[in-house]
Amino acid sequence: MRAAVLHAPGDVRVEQRPDPTIEQPTDAVIRLAATCVCGSDLWPYRGIEAVAGPTPMGHEYVGVVEEVGSAVTMLQPGQFVVGSFFASDNTCEICRAGYQSRCVHAEPMGAIGTQAEYARVPLADGTLVATPDTPSDDLVPGLLAASDVLGTGWFAAVAAEAGPGRTVAVVGDGAVGLLGVLAARQLGAERIVVFSRHADRQALAREFGATDVVTTRGDEGVAELEELTGGLGAHSVIEAVGTQESMMQAIRATRPGGHVGYVGVAHDVALPGDELFFSGVHLHGGPAPVRRFLPELIELITTRAIDPGRVFDLELPLEQAAEGYRAMDERRAIKTLLRP
Amino acid sequence: MRAAVLHAPGDVRVEQRPDPTIEQPTDAVIRLAATCVCGSDLWPYRGIEAVAGPTPMGHEYVGVVEEVGSAVTMLQPGQFVVGSFFASDNTCEICRAGYQSRCVHAEPMGAIGTQAEYARVPLADGTLVATPDTPSDDLVPGLLAASDVLGTGWFAAVAAEAGPGRTVAVVGDGAVGLLGVLAARQLGAERIVVFSRHADRQALAREFGATDVVTTRGDEGVAELEELTGGLGAHSVIEAVGTQESMMQAIRATRPGGHVGYVGVAHDVALPGDELFFSGVHLHGGPAPVRRFLPELIELITTRAIDPGRVFDLELPLEQAAEGYRAMDERRAIKTLLRP
Structure with a gap:
């Protein structure tokens, strides 16, 4: 698959990476409908955070379930889903208190990289929330915003x-x-x-x-x-x-x-x-427990009560991720949406 | 009157100071029934906080109203009262939100000094809470604790x-x-x-x-x-x-x-x-808004539901304030009560 990789400060390339597969029975693999560049991606892009070799980028995502592991019970292939930048089991005591970003089994999606065509999502049942139906295309930016920037705000x-x-x-x-x-x-x-x-x-x-x-x-x-x-x-x-x-x-x-x-x-x-x-x-x-708010946010977006997708003022094909980073770095764009 | 004054680190003296008087119509003057040494008094006593010349000490107090200013409407001479280490009007927006220690008119009682026979209490209506009756002597330590350490805890x-x-x-x-x-x-x-x-x-x-x-x-x-x-x-x-x-x-x-x-x-x-x-x-x-809790704490103490006075494990006449400080500094006492 194609995926954005940061090689050094200022050097983002879209290149070939292995297709993700189910590694744990609790995993799902999703096909990205949209992804985006986060303000926090600019820290390593600007060299303020160290970059230790080529690093897959991105932790915001919406997409369609392609495949689920044998232990996944709440999701089926074909469903449109929104997830957060931390995978979480949503059942531990910390999750139940509403702090899924600090789940005792939390896994950062940033380590997987969602600026890509596909992504493996650990702890899929606890992490992903399905939309009621497949959303119309104009709702996709809003749902993508829910994945991080809206959930964080x-x-x-x-x-x-x-x-x-x-x-x-x-x-x-x-x-x-x-x-x-x-x-x-x-x-x-x-x-x-x-x-x-x-x-x-x-x-x-x-x-x-x-x-x-x-x-x-x-x-x-x-x-x-x-x-x-x-x-x-x-x-x-x-x-x-x-x-x-x-x-x-x-x-x-x-x-x-x-x-x-x-x-x-x-x-x-x-x-x-x-x-x-x-x-x-x-x-x-701290890192927002976005998962806590996803059901409510998805409802507000799909009923068109709010339109958070308006923060995306630049939309590019994934292949042009480098320009998406540059535009945000130079403050020409508030936020860049990437279409795989 | 007699009052404790810190002259330099380690040098607390009980000496003659002017009797307090009503300075503002919202003032009261109280006769101290008991006062005490605070853990925070040990910072300047130990020289960790600078001492700029002779400083009257103490900010915890219970006592009997001696005199009230012309604008004081809720208190009469003879009432037994408990106050906090910040005088507060208890009517401003910050007070009404429960943050009386940050009242827009807050005055620190520590600048007045309550390790003394008498003290002037600014904003008396907002600061002092009267007990239902004159408390029996064994309740005085508990009520004194309410003034700071209990209210703060x-x-x-x-x-x-x-x-x-x-x-x-x-x-x-x-x-x-x-x-x-x-x-x-x-x-x-x-x-x-x-x-x-x-x-x-x-x-x-x-x-x-x-x-x-x-x-x-x-x-x-x-x-x-x-x-x-x-x-x-x-x-x-x-x-x-x-x-x-x-x-x-x-x-x-x-x-x-x-x-x-x-x-x-x-x-x-x-x-x-x-x-x-x-x-x-x-x-x-931050500095505890003790005033918020005083009515509830006074009730718990006077009905003997709690006995916070037990933290006083040393009781001395005011004249021996220096020994009271020493005992706390050397951790021979948890907290020293002083009787004027």
């Missing part, structure tokens, strides 16, 4: 306790931040303030439900947010970047007793204990 | 979401940690594991409701806790120390999706963002 909004009567601020105007806006709106937030300096992203944020845009950032952005909130700060802050600056901006933008939901993968972050202590905020985040 | 247990079906671990066997055990028990926790290497503290922890004692700490302690919890870690962890080691122990002892309630005042702590991210825990803490 949704988790951030839930972790930040976005809801009725709440002012929610969003740090980060990438796909996850923008879908955090959408999630906060769906969860009933009263006011949604997005930090963004890019006109196209501001426009999409407003379409998704943002009520205010703050174009400054860091402490200047926090001061502007405080002016909007009677000096108190937001009740709920979504952090979707993962840098020291964005984390401190999120913490400082939150009122005492408020909630920070952080989902930007932390890079070189060290939180000062004394400032965190006296901030009095709640802090929760 | 209680907040930590609430922040850690201790409750039915939960395994709670407690890092720190000082007064706050021990009362965190008591709080977790009251909140219905199924299992309470205390980290402690001191036989007297272990014994009190067991009286307060601890079911297990782990005598190791750091990563070794975490490994032992994991063995007790099927490899998963605790649902809820109370952190009551405030060092890098204790914070990391608390985070590592918590299962993914679990809750850390941290109340040890952070000293030289920097939380590594990547480890925190992948831990998937909830983190909440």
Whole structure:
């Protein structure tokens, strides 16, 4: 099959790789209907995370079940399925508490690579959620978003306790931040303030439900947010970047007793204990347990209540994955969808 | 009046200070029935926090209202009252959300100093809670504990979401940690594991409701806790120390999706963002909003449902405050009660 492989920073190639097969009785093999490039794929692409030799890329996926292992009971070939970037058994105590990304048997799909024609999905019964019917083609981008960026933005909004009567601020105007806006709106937030300096992203944020845009950032952005909130700060802050600056901006933008939901993968972050202590905020985040939200998100998408697929502003054939990475790296695209 | 003043590390003196008076119409002046030495008083006593000249000490207090300002409507002279270490208006948006220690008008009682015969209490209506009657003398230590260490341990247990079906671990066997055990028990926790290497503290922890004692700490302690919890870690962890080691122990002892309630005042702590991210825990803490819990705690104490005063294992006249500090510093006492 054809698959995207990162050879070195900036060097993504689509090349021949072995077709995946059932390795464990709990596996499924799916044929990808669509996949995409994640903001987190840019860390190794930019050389900020080390690349140890040729690495299959991608962890977001929707597709059709081709084959299932002998122990798979809830899925049949031909079903259209959505999965998360961590395979999970969905039965262990951690999964049942809603933290499937930390399942005791979790396997990262990124190690398998879903920017490809086919993918093996471990723990298929626990990982994959089938759509009610085969979705029409225009729903595919939204379902693909559910696989990671929507599920992650949704988790951030839930972790930040976005809801009725709440002012929610969003740090980060990438796909996850923008879908955090959408999630906060769906969860009933009263006011949604997005930090963004890019006109196209501001426009999409407003379409998704943002009520205010703050174009400054860091402490200047926090001061502007405080002016909007009677000096108190937001009740709920979504952090979707993962840098020291964005984390401190999120913490400082939150009122005492408020909630920070952080989902930007932390890079070189060290939180000062004394400032965190006296901030009095709640802090929760990490790799989103997307599986927890998939049934609800699939329903919202297939009934057309939400249209998260709008974050894909570039669609390319898988063969052009390299251009898909470049466009995101250069901020010409918010998010690139790849069609195998 | 007589009052304890810290002149330099290790140098606490009880000396003459001006009697407090009503300065603002919202003030009250109380005559202290009892006060005490806090673990946090030991930071400047040990020279870990700088001491800028002679400093009045103490922020825990119960006593009798002597005089109230003209704007005080809910208290009368003669009432027995309990207050928290932050004066708060109890009416602002932050207070109403339950974060009185971060009231928009908060004033730290530590800057006033309650290791004294009398104290001025700002924002008296919002800060002080009267007991139903003048309590009998044996209830005074418990009510004094409510003023800080019980209220703080209680907040930590609430922040850690201790409750039915939960395994709670407690890092720190000082007064706050021990009362965190008591709080977790009251909140219905199924299992309470205390980290402690001191036989007297272990014994009190067991009286307060601890079911297990782990005598190791750091990563070794975490490994032992994991063995007790099927490899998963605790649902809820109370952190009551405030060092890098204790914070990391608390985070590592918590299962993914679990809750850390941290109340040890952070000293030289920097939380590594990547480890925190992948831990998937909830983190909440800071200066406890003790005022939120005072009505409930006063009822539990005056009806003798709980006896938090047991953490005071040394009682001295105020004049011997210096010995009270020494005994805590040398770990001869868990907590010293001072009678003015």
